[in-house]
Amino acid sequence: MITGRQVRAARALLNWTQERLAEEALVALTALKRLESERGLGVHEGTIDQVRRALEAAGILFIESGQGRGVMFLNETSGTETRQGRGRRVRSST
Numbered sequence: 777m778i779t780g781r782q783v784r785a786a787r788a789l790l791n792w793t794q795e796r797l798a799e800e801a802l803v804a805l806t807a808l809k810r811l812e813s814e815r816g817l818g819v820h821e822g823t824i825d826q827v828r829r830a831l832e833a834a835g836i837l838f839i840e841s842g843q844g845r846g847v848m849f850l851n852e853t854s855g856t857e858t859r860q861g862r863g864r865r866v867r868s869s870t
Contacts, residue, residue, distance in 0.1 A: 802826060803826050836848070837849075
């Protein structure tokens with residue numbers, strides 16, 4: 777299961793606001809705020825899954841090892857596509 781700390785880190789890597797992530801994940805902003813809360817407020821498992829899927833679709837990899845948890849942003853190495861706008865893939869000019 778992903779943590780609120782991982783979600784905040786993933787948003788930072790993507791430079792997304794809470795509003796953007798809530799929109800991409802199709803979840804209520806208040807639910808996302810609860811998920812990201814330091815107080816560990818309860819959130820429905822379905823909400824967590826939708827947030828995880830939206831972040832993974834944007835290129836985030838959730839990592840868990842014996843040393844802890846984290847996130848990684850997977851850049852496309854081909855350079856032929858970039859993510860712009862609200863979840864659309866477009867060809868880059870470079």
